[in-house]
Amino acid sequence: MNEFVERLVDLRWPSAVKPAYDVVIIGGGGHGISTAYYLATRHGITNVAVLEKSYIGSGNSGRNTTIIRANYGIPEAVRFYQRSVDLYESLEAETGRDVMHHTKGLLWIAHSEAGVRQERARAEVNTAFGARTEYVSPRQIQEICPQLDMTGQGQWPIYGASYHPAGASARHDRVVWAYAEGAMRLGVDIHQHTSVTGLQKSGDRIVGVETTAGPISAGIVLSAVGGHVTAIAAMAGVRLPIRTHQLQAFVTNRYAHTFAPIVASSGLGVYASQTAKGEMLIGAEIDRAPAYAYDAGHQFIRSCAFRSIALLPFLRDLKLLRQWTGVCDMSTDYSPVMGFTGAPGFLVTTGWGTWGFKAIPVGGEQMAALIATGRTPELIAPFSLDRFANDRTMADRGSAGTH
Amino acid sequence: MHAPKPLTATRVAATCAALDSASWPAGAIVLRTAPDEAIVLVPTKDIEPGLIADPHAIVEIESSLCGIWLDADDAHDLLERECDWETPSARPAFAQGAVAGLPVKLWFEHDRVLFVVSAVFANDFMERCR
Amino acid sequence: MSKESVLAHLWQQQGDPTRGGSVCAAGDCQSCLATIDGIAYTRMCRTPWRDGMHVEPHPHGDQLPALESRGNRAATIARTMHCDVVVIGQGSAGLAAAAEARALGRDVVTLDTGDGQDAIGIYPGPLVVARTDAGMWHLYPRIEIVVATGAAEIQPVVPGNDLRGLVTARAAESLSAAGIDLGRIVAVGTPPREVACTVAVGALVRFEASATDASRVGAVIARDDRGVEQRHVCDTVSLGLGLAPRDALLRMARGTNVHGVGDVLRAPDLPPCPTAGIVCACLGVTVDDLRSVHARGFHELELVKRATLAGTGPCQGAACVPHVRAFLAAQGAALQPPFTARPLTRQITLGEVAAGAHHVATPRTALDAEHRALGAQMERLGGWWRPWHYGDVDAEYHAVRTAVSLCDVSTLGKMQVSGPGAVALLEHLYPVPIVSLKPGRSRYVLLLDERGYVIDDGMVCRDGETRFTLTFTSGGSTFAELWIRDWAESLNADVRIMNQTTSLGAINVTGPRATKLLALAGVTTPPAFLHHDTLDVAGICCRVFRLSFTGEVSYELHHAAADSVVLWRRLMELGRDLGIRPHGLEALMKLRLEKGHVIVGQDTDFDSTPRRLNHEWAVRLEKPAFVGRHAVIRTNAIPLDRQLCGFEMDGIAPAEGATIWHRDAFAGYITSATWSPTMRRSVMLGWLHLSNGELPTIITIDGRPARRVATPFYDPEGARARA
Numbered sequence A: 001m002n003e004f005v006e007r008l009v010d011l012r013w014p015s016a017v018k019p020a021y022d023v024v025i026i027g028g029g030g031h032g033i034s035t036a037y038y039l040a041t042r043h044g045i046t047n048v049a050v051l052e053k054s055y056i057g058s059g060n061s062g063r064n065t066t067i068i069r070a071n072y073g074i075p076e077a078v079r080f081y082q083r084s085v086d087l088y089e090s091l092e093a094e095t096g097r098d099v100m101h102h103t104k105g106l107l108w109i110a111h112s113e114a115g116v117r118q119e120r121a122r123a124e125v126n127t128a129f130g131a132r133t134e135y136v137s138p139r140q141i142q143e144i145c146p147q148l149d150m151t152g153q154g155q156w157p158i159y160g161a162s163y164h165p166a167g168a169s170a171r172h173d174r175v176v177w178a179y180a181e182g183a184m185r186l187g188v189d190i191h192q193h194t195s196v197t198g199l200q201k202s203g204d205r206i207v208g209v210e211t212t213a214g215p216i217s218a219g220i221v222l223s224a225v226g227g228h229v230t231a232i233a234a235m236a237g238v239r240l241p242i243r244t245h246q247l248q249a250f251v252t253n254r255y256a257h258t259f260a261p262i263v264a265s266s267g268l269g270v271y272a273s274q275t276a277k278g279e280m281l282i283g284a285e286i287d288r289a290p291a292y293a294y295d296a297g298h299q300f301i302r303s304c305a306f307r308s309i310a311l312l313p314f315l316r317d318l319k320l321l322r323q324w325t326g327v328c329d330m331s332t333d334y335s336p337v338m339g340f341t342g343a344p345g346f347l348v349t350t351g352w353g354t355w356g357f358k359a360i361p362v363g364g365e366q367m368a369a370l371i372a373t374g375r376t377p378e379l380i381a382p383f384s385l386d387r388f389a390n391d392r393t394m395a396d397r398g399s400a401g402t403h
Numbered sequence B: 001m002h003a004p005k006p007l008t009a010t011r012v013a014a015t016c017a018a019l020d021s022a023s024w025p026a027g028a029i030v031l032r033t034a035p036d037e038a039i040v041l042v043p044t045k046d047i048e049p050g051l052i053a054d055p056h057a058i059v060e061i062e063s064s065l066c067g068i069w070l071d072a073d074d075a076h077d078l079l080e081r082e083c084d085w086e087t088p089s090a091r092p093a094f095a096q097g098a099v100a101g102l103p104v105k106l107w108f109e110h111d112r113v114l115f116v117v118s119a120v121f122a123n124d125f126m127e128r129c130r
Numbered sequence C: 001m002s003k004e005s006v007l008a009h010l011w012q013q014q015g016d017p018t019r020g021g022s023v024c025a026a027g028d029c030q031s032c033l034a035t036i037d038g039i040a041y042t043r044m045c046r047t048p049w050r051d052g053m054h055v056e057p058h059p060h061g062d063q064l065p066a067l068e069s070r071g072n073r074a075a076t077i078a079r080t081m082h083c084d085v086v087v088i089g090q091g092s093a094g095l096a097a098a099a100e101a102r103a104l105g106r107d108v109v110t111l112d113t114g115d116g117q118d119a120i121g122i123y124p125g126p127l128v129v130a131r132t133d134a135g136m137w138h139l140y141p142r143i144e145i146v147v148a149t150g151a152a153e154i155q156p157v158v159p160g161n162d163l164r165g166l167v168t169a170r171a172a173e174s175l176s177a178a179g180i181d182l183g184r185i186v187a188v189g190t191p192p193r194e195v196a197c198t199v200a201v202g203a204l205v206r207f208e209a210s211a212t213d214a215s216r217v218g219a220v221i222a223r224d225d226r227g228v229e230q231r232h233v234c235d236t237v238s239l240g241l242g243l244a245p246r247d248a249l250l251r252m253a254r255g256t257n258v259h260g261v262g263d264v265l266r267a268p269d270l271p272p273c274p275t276a277g278i279v280c281a282c283l284g285v286t287v288d289d290l291r292s293v294h295a296r297g298f299h300e301l302e303l304v305k306r307a308t309l310a311g312t313g314p315c316q317g318a319a320c321v322p323h324v325r326a327f328l329a330a331q332g333a334a335l336q337p338p339f340t341a342r343p344l345t346r347q348i349t350l351g352e353v354a355a356g357a358h359h360v361a362t363p364r365t366a367l368d369a370e371h372r373a374l375g376a377q378m379e380r381l382g383g384w385w386r387p388w389h390y391g392d393v394d395a396e397y398h399a400v401r402t403a404v405s406l407c408d409v410s411t412l413g414k415m416q417v418s419g420p421g422a423v424a425l426l427e428h429l430y431p432v433p434i435v436s437l438k439p440g441r442s443r444y445v446l447l448l449d450e451r452g453y454v455i456d457d458g459m460v461c462r463d464g465e466t467r468f469t470l471t472f473t474s475g476g477s478t479f480a481e482l483w484i485r486d487w488a489e490s491l492n493a494d495v496r497i498m499n500q501t502t503s504l505g506a507i508n509v510t511g512p513r514a515t516k517l518l519a520l521a522g523v524t525t526p527p528a529f530l531h532h533d534t535l536d537v538a539g540i541c542c543r544v545f546r547l548s549f550t551g552e553v554s555y556e557l558h559h560a561a562a563d564s565v566v567l568w569r570r571l572m573e574l575g576r577d578l579g580i581r582p583h584g585l586e587a588l589m590k591l592r593l594e595k596g597h598v599i600v601g602q603d604t605d606f607d608s609t610p611r612r613l614n615h616e617w618a619v620r621l622e623k624p625a626f627v628g629r630h631a632v633i634r635t636n637a638i639p640l641d642r643q644l645c646g647f648e649m650d651g652i653a654p655a656e657g658a659t660i661w662h663r664d665a666f667a668g669y670i671t672s673a674t675w676s677p678t679m680r681r682s683v684m685l686g687w688l689h690l691s692n693g694e695l696p697t698i699i700t701i702d703g704r705p706a707r708r709v710a711t712p713f714y715d716p717e718g719a720r721a722r723a
């Protein structure tokens, strides 16, 4: 029997779009759906619609490299993502669904004195804010991951690393489905193949959406779209400090499960892990200069394969199966943007860039609390949109632009 | 490949018009790296004041470039392996871009090609093009 | 195949080498995968046989090939070729297309899998990437790409379809043509040409195992025209079940000038809705699995794929997609288009795909060999290879504080700007007055972006009325050039710009005996503090800048890069009796930290305003216009939240990154820390949060008490640098 066939989730789709909901969520990615789930399960708010222009999880939530970690560089982020790490650890127990969550441990490797400095700093701030990360020596690194070439093929010697035992992964689609099933079971309507084409206004207030399935009134509209968020926000008269970049990844065929941890290298700009299926899954840092993106598809895979072999020589003879691209909404300070927008009735959860899969549980939980109470929870207050106007940006240079 | 050798050169930043109309020393190889910049493979003392009609021109010794001539066939082989972009077919011709992943300037003559690389990458260039 | 394939060779020698499932012998299915000479997932049908080859057919089931690459392997060569037309596939349609293009005088490159050339993808460019027996080819067609990859045969999905002895009709033809005896052949559907066989009329129902070998087919059951099941005993079943275009390349090339010819354009045959059997042999997905997920709400082709993983194995859906589409259509949905086509259409190793790639090169200064000869540990720092230390950081530090030392600062960004528009341009770029700077004088400057954040720092040195030298940090010089050229362009400034970062070497001569060393090098009237001059130093023409980062008297000698080694050696020689020794970056970090100097990138953040950096003195808001002015004025009106401060404490230095606490509340973190040999305590820079509108003074770092203090820690009056 094929263990990868989803045998538990039962998606009961709603029949028709209702003319009005208390809450309309635009975008059936992880964030939109988990928000609906927590509205229903934690706050009893079930008159909720999630509108997805394609199928659920068709955006980045179904095409990321599924790395879950809390080893960020600033206290606000460490606390926030640690909450998500914890929610992920209990997600299977809570939903009764197998999301293939595996705690693997994450090594973030330094190849220079400057890199060592950065990884030590990461360990300091993580430890202070409740995420376990320790600085480890080359000997400890070899014990954790014997496959690493400690000399980096003579060019990228490994000086040390930070080690984050809670580093984990989960199957992206299954996370989306587990939340979708749970939400729909409690009465949330998830409408696939329903695109939002406009917003309804009454004075300043956003009071509903125009969709390919007709107009829908809403008490609250939450934009959880990916890729086109600035266009949707502009309809509400809200400007977002978001730019969209491409991010790519690739997988190999399936091989015996012998690569336990997640390994990342800032010096080489790559990270690797082995999926439950047995594929080696490899990603890179985001292309910071859009002008460099000429021929990105092939240049990316050629260079990324080359760099990952320098770190993990066993990759050389593995067969590459597939490569793909996602479009990432990057905020100018590399942190998410969540909550009120200044347009009454219109909220956003965006700026998930290259790191938002791990935040699906906490993002949904906190946005649901915000919608239910009308107040911004303390955990996400630092990530509100007005931080840009108020000179309170959340720059996280240590972990920006990657998994 | 042999190590690229230091080149004697002069770098000139001036208006586009001044560079277009400059009467360079006879026989000098002129690499027009940008509309407002040229690298001339002659000693700086040979660039006489008046030669460039721009009183604000910056004329400096450029001692950090290395070069190696390859005959046309060897150059073709090397470029086929190490250059992703299409090089010009006219002769003589100048082109610049990544070769072996390094910034390289190329001067094409009928039967040979000059590869010019900054000394800061000269070692890498030699190792990569072996 | 121009040469005998591994599949044909082994079949000839030892009988069917596959482990079950229908074989296409055309590179479309996964039935003949093997580990060949250490490389798993290699198709036997696409690999030419060589004597001595080691072939291990893949086992079925859960056993996966080892995650390893054994031994050494010669690096794959990559070639880039530019041509007019690339024709992919050299069947009859592809041959004709190539001939036609050639007749028009076009430069044509053809690829055919029979010649060991597999196109693996079409990328923007347009770029066709192919794996060939001679290495990787990167083909850039100027005019167009012709895809003539034909069609693949549809595989059977019925019970027993994992048995051995099942071949497609074309496989029956090619294997027979290779002289392989397939025994009694029964053909279902379109029979193979020129192969002796019995034809089983009607629709395929199932395969039955042979009585003597449970892994092999013994009979095929077909339902005849009258609806009656007929059993046909056989050794091999030939399956002619229709064709599906091999159009993945065509579909992934959207937006480039590509067109298909021949069978690749045909509409796919839709097989009957499968009722039982394995649909996706790569992942072992059955028709029951399809039913099960469909009944639980997975209706889209994409969702069915994701819920079963059908189509995510080595054949990338070539075998299963026609059947999954047929299944979904039979459930009443509209026929759904196949999966998005993405590279790679043929699998190659990471080593192959990486062919010809290089690491980002880290530049070396002209003194690189000199440092190594002196025993330096070289480090990548600020984008360059730099000496971290020469074996004795303490001695290097003391050489600067008590004698004289050299430091290679060639990595600094260096730029000349000249022209009538130079003053106006620099006034716009920098937050301090430029017009008042006298020729021969230098000034420290911050570079701000439009948001008022510090993006770099350096010096502005005025060389003449209309001429300036600018310096930038080592890591910032590439960006700075783009920044300044962009602004020059936007403002239409009448200037000439020359980035001399790699053209000039720079050596910093620093220490209380620096002036003495310069005198020995022939400099009798060195420039005063923050002045500069062009001088002969030990026979080398240098621009000498008097500034200080270490806190001691310092002269920065800029010179033609080719002269660096001679200058360095002469200075080392002349300074011998003065106690000279070079210092690396580790000592420099200590020296500058004692002076409280900020390193942009280490001590600053993405959003460091001058006020946050405690550098308001470096911004003159009375200047009417400069980049970032509006933002600085706007943010200055908002209460300050944190500031970069100096700290000191007893005992060893904490880790850089250590958190700062004020009465049990988080109050910031350390960006730079070092034990100061001169002050006999640890000195630090770090971000400190205001508490009730004030910067706390007594704080805790690393669990130890610490104090916020004013910087510089060392020689606060700056007397030593000016001496």
Ligand SMILES: Cc1cc2nc3c(=O)[nH]c(=O)nc-3n(C[C@H](O)[C@H](O)[C@H](O)COP(=O)(O)OP(=O)(O)OC[C@H]3O[C@@H](n4cnc5c(N)ncnc54)[C@H](O)[C@@H]3O)c2cc1C
Binding pocket: A026, A027, A028, A029, A030, A031, A032, A051, A052, A053, A054, A055, A056, A057, A058, A059, A060, A061, A062, A063, A064, A065, A066, A067, A068, A194, A195, A196, A197, A224, A225, A226, A227, A228, A247, A248, A249, A283, A324, A325, A326, A327, A328, A349, A350, A352, A353, A354, A355, A356, A357, A358, A359, A403
């Ligand atoms: C290659 C890659 C690797 C990554 N790796 C990681 C990783 O390892 N760890 C990690 O934490 N994160 C990772 N990420 C980031 C992560 O995938 C995203 O941040 C996350 O999935 C965002 O979820 P979302 O729900 O906000 O957006 P999405 O999943 O993109 O969902 C948005 C949805 O909105 C829908 N939509 C858009 N417009 C409309 C409209 N007008 N009407 C209705 N619906 C609309 C879209 O169809 C889409 O389904 C990676 C991303 C990529 C591309």
